[in-house]
Structures are given as C-alpha cells and as structure tokens.
Amino acid sequence: MTYARTMLVRCGAELLGTFMLTFFGTGAVFAAALTGALQGLFQVAIVWAVAVALAIYSFGAVSGAHINPAVTLAAWAFRGFPTRSMWCYMLSQVAGAFLASALLYVLFCGTLARFERDQGIARGDPGSERTAMVFGEYFPNPALFGTGPDAAAVVSAAQAALAEAIGTALLVFCIFALADPRNAASPGASLFPLCVGLTVGALICILAPLTQAGFNPARDFGPRLFAYAAGWGTVAIPGPRGGFFTVYILAPLLGGLAGGGTYQFFAALCRACEAAGSGQNSGVPAAPHRRSKPMKRARYIMIGGFLGAGKTTAILGLAHELHGRGLRVGLITNDQSFDLVDTARARSAGFSVEEITGGCFCCRFDSLVAASQQLTRATAPDVLIAEPVGSCTDLKATVAWPLRQLYGDSYDVAPLSVMVDPVRCARILGLEGGRSFSANVAYVYRKQLEEAELLVINKIDLVSSEFLDRLRRELSRLYPAARVLAISAQTGAALREWYDAVLGGSLSGGRAIEVDYDAYADGEARLGWVNARVRVEAAAEFDGNSLLTDLAGAVQRRLAESGIEIAHLKMVLTPSEGPDIASVSLVASDAAPRLTHRLVSPTARGALVVNLRAEGDPAILRKAVEEALAAQRWIDCRVDSLSALRPGRPAPTHRLASGDLGGPVMPAQA
DSSP: OOOOHHHHHHHHHHHHHHHHHHHHHHHHHHHIIIOOOHHHHHHHHHHHHHHHHHHHHHHHEEEEEEEESSHHHHHHHSOHHHHHHHHHHHHHHHHHHHHHHHHHHHHHHHHHHHHHHHOOOOOTTTTHHHHHTTOOOOOOOOOHHHHHHHTTSSHHHHHHHHHHHHHHHHHHHHHHHOTTTTTOOOTTTTHHHHHHHHHHHHHHHHHHHHHOOOOOOHHHHHHHHIIIIIIGGGTTTTOTTHHHHHHHHIIIHHHHHHHHHHHHHHHHHHHHOOOOOOTSSSSSSSOOOOOSSSSOEEEEEEEEEEETTTTTHHHHHHHHHHHHHHHHHEEEEOOSSSSSSHHHHHHHTTOOOEEEEOOOOOOOHHEEEEHHHHHHEEEEEEEEEOOOOOOOHHHIIIIIIIHHHTTTTTTEEEOOOOEEEEEHHHHHHSSSSSSOOOOHHHHHHHHHHHHHHHHEOOOOGGSSSHHHHHHHHHHHHOTTTTTTEEEBTTTTTHHHHHHHHHHHHEEEEEEOBOOHHHHHHHHHEEEEEEEEEEEEEEEEEHHHHHHHHHHHHHHHHHHHHOOOEEEEEEEEEEESSOOOEEEEEOTTTTTEEEEEOOSOOOOEEEEEEEEEEEESSSHHHHHHHHHHHTTTSSSEEEEEEEEEEOOOOOOOBBSSSSSOTTSSSBBBBO
C-alpha cells in the first residue's frame, strides 16, 4: 500500500474513532443536560470511559487511535511521530468530532428546542451556554453553577486553563506509561484501551465541575464549530467569556506535551539508575553474562521463517501498528548480499532501517549489535524488529539467547516468531503434492519450524478453512512446544493475537535444538542468490505494476525450463519522482506473481531492485534475470549492479547449548 493510501486509511480511522468517541461521550452530555436520563457526573464519566475504550479497541490496530490532538502532538514530540502525519491526524480528529455533533443535533434537535422553550433560552443570546454546553465546553460547568455573574467568579480563565492542562498532562502521562513495552506492569494490548478509558472517566469525575473536562482540542473545537453554525454564534466562538482557544485548545496541547515529557524524563532516569546499579557507570566493568536483574529497555523482536513466507509484509504491519501507538520503531534487515528489496520497502514506509549483508545474523552477530546500537543512537527506538535471512535456522541458540545473555540490560528479547507460507509448509510436511525442495533444503525448513516459539501461518486469505485447520493440527502435533497462530499480513486478518504475543511474551530458555551443520550448510548452498539494481526508463510513461508482473513471469518461465524451484523472487520499483512504490512477490515455481504494493500512477523512469532465491546454479539464475530484463522491448533496463552467489557455510559467532540465564557465552563450536 502506498504512503498516500496508508495515510488515507489511518486518517479515516482517526476520523471514525473521534466520531465514535464524540457520539457516545457528547451524546451522554446531551442525554444528561436535556433529558435528565443520566444523573450526576459519575454516570456521564462512565459513558465517556466506555466511549474512549471502544474507540481504541475499534481503531487502535489501524491508526493507533490517538483520537485526540494532544496525544498526537505528544507522540510527535517524544515518540517520533511524523510531522505530516500529525497534521493529517489532527484535521481528521476535528472532522470526526464535527460530524458526530451534526448527527447528534439531527437526533436531538426536537429535544433541544423543547428544552430551550421550557427554560426560556434564546439560542445565541447570553445564557444560552446552558444548551451550547452539549457541544463545546464552558467554565465553570453551566449545569452546576448556571451562567450568571456569580458563576464567573467561581472559576477564572487561568484556573480553567490550569485544570485542562493538568487533566491532559495526567492523561498523556498514563497513556505513555500504559503503552510502554518496557513497563513490566503495563496491562498489555487487550486491557490498554480499558485502562485509558478509566483514566478519562476518573479525570472527568474530578475536573468536570470546573471546566466540563475537555482534555481534547478536537472534541471541543469540532462540536463548538458546529454549534457556531447552528445558531449559537458568539456564545460558541469565542464564548461569553472568550478564551476558549486558550482554555480548551492551547492548554490541553501544552498539558499533553508536559505529561509526555514528564514520563519520558522519569523513564529515562529510571533506566539510568538501573544501569548504574548494574555496574555500567560505576567504573567497574560488569560481566555481561551475569545480569541478575536484566533491565527492560527496547523490545527486541526477531521474526524468522523461510524465503517467501511474507515476513517483510508482516514486519511492516507490526511496525505500523507500533508507530500508530506512538512508539519509535527501528528495523534491521539481513541478506547474504546487498541491494535488498526489504530495505527499500521499509525505508519507503518511513522507518529507520539498518541493513546487514554478507551473512546471517548468527555469523554477523557483532554487526547485528552494532546496527542495533546505531539505531538506538539515531532514533532511540522503543522497539527493534530484526528480520534474518530466510534460509537461516538455529536462531535461538546463535542470536536470541546470546543477545539476551550479553545485552539483557539493553534489550528485552521477545519470543521467536517463525512465519510459514501455508502451501509451501504443507508440501514440506507431506500434506500436499506439488513442487518442493531437495532433502537438505527441506531439512533447514523443518529446523526453522522446530525452534519456533510462535509458529505463525501467514497468507490465510489464500487457502480454505479446511486446508488451514489441517495444517494447524499437523503443526501442533509435530511441534507441541510452539504456539500456532494464523494470520494474513496482507489483509490484516487475525493480527491482534500475534501482536499481543510478540509484545507481551518473553523469550524462553531450555535446550538448543540439535542441528547437523553439514546438512544445514549443504541445504543453504543449494540455494542460488541473485541481487540486482536496475535503472528503468522509457520514452513514454508505462505501467510499473505490469512491468513487475511481466518480469516475474519471464524469470519464472526461464527457470521452469531448467527445472529450478523458486524459493522467492521479489522486486520493487521506485519511481524517480514521488513517494510511490510497487512491489511483486513470487514464492514458488508454480505460483502466480502477486503485487503486494501498486503504483497509483504511470511512470517514465525509476529504480528497480531484484532479489531472486532459488534452488539452482547462480549462473543460471543470473542469466534468467538478465534475459528477462533484456526482453523488455519498450523500456530501457540498465543494470547498475548484479551479484550472483551461493551462501557460504554458516559459522555462528556464538552458540549456546541452553537458553537458561547465568551461564557464560562462549564462541560457537558448530
């Protein structure tokens, strides 16, 4: 999905989320103020709490459900939220609140007119705050203190601004604390919305008598704007005492910054104190393998799986989910060679990325640590997501456990996820017929499944429910220690359970799996690797999506003639102008190319990256790619770089026989 489409979807979610929040919450004010159906602030506060929770539950997976410009601004200031996304979110939030107010007016206009008639209120005249309060907020609360001169003496403009700033600061502080993956006491994704809702409800009970408890510039300004247009005029904007901008927009924005900044300060201070206590700043080097109290800092998530399993799409989906929650995310890609499609896709999505080439994480462990540290220095990510080479296994013993043992004060290592393509997995396990790999390549595949803590069946949108049930039962039977999940990273189906597992679980210990490194090395060496970077240009604009599918089909046909099974062919095309991107994926010799991202407009020139992995001679793979490029009649394809190789024998930097904490980390003997 392009940036523009992604942002359109997220802004739509923010609009709908704020619509839902305002409809339920402001609707409760309508019901209480005009009909007496709700009695007292507590009942109104409960409805607001439910409204907040429902909005986050409904749209958190899409946009993070900020539903409040103060939250969005704090995420921008302290969690790396993009500037252009911030403005789009804020406008969407105001629009959602405005539309909810319009709908409530349609529903309650008769009740509202009757209330005005019974109370002798002339809309737009002094005193009509008694009805305007169902839209925007006023200080002090007109339902409790009235609208006369005595009421104005109860709460000054300065007191009202302070109350709104404090309330919003407490709200944002709690949101940051509840969403922090390093907070061992956080409620987790399933209870996070409820906790935020209860925070809002509690604040309303305390501060609503003073200011009606806005804490949300969109929730105030959107309805207030509608009230201005619906006849309340200057009673709505700027209000009978003026100052609505200072009290209900500026004060919450500043309060949100204060709350987010306070949490960031104390969180950093606590981490510094823990680091000092562990010996890091004492002048005495602490043995990295003797951490009695591992310090939870950045969440470290490693997502493995064989070539073509859809890891990159799943990782980008997880990264967007975390980004929407206001968390900084860093990505680490990995390959045997350079010019990675995965890196191009991640950077086009706006994430900070480090790329490790020339070997898997297990063999480039020090480079993995250096990349993590570079991301930490550059962007201070809350979560690091690492994607190892798709032909690599034994990751727990050679990467995850050493990382936890040596750097447990810096990283909280998540359970190892292993993605599987359902069709390929069924063929490897003998559940389905069709083309597959030789014995030692299949050996590597099975070892990946064996070490998984979370076995994630991806692409469930492409198989039947009967097929999926059969595969799940077989994986559960063969690998009972793993938790088997089923998702579609492409459509977003069933992702919540996996998100909760990788964000809330912990890496297990136990014994390392037994790996025959001779069979492992042979399996990897049977896979040929081709990476190419190509400049494409034509005299007239062309359809970049068709170019990718045509190229994929051409390579597929040439390899089929040689009897070569494709592990994964992926290509990405980036036009010379604009943020758009197109990518195609082909995961088997008898599969069809699948566009995972589409260009929305034709282009005349751009950069093409090709990554091909298949079980065959690299020279044959190289020739297939070169011939497919040369066969393009109307498009000039000039190769800037092209490498073809076989992976070398894996030689891990470390390999632990056990994942239990406390033992020394020794060089690998594999």
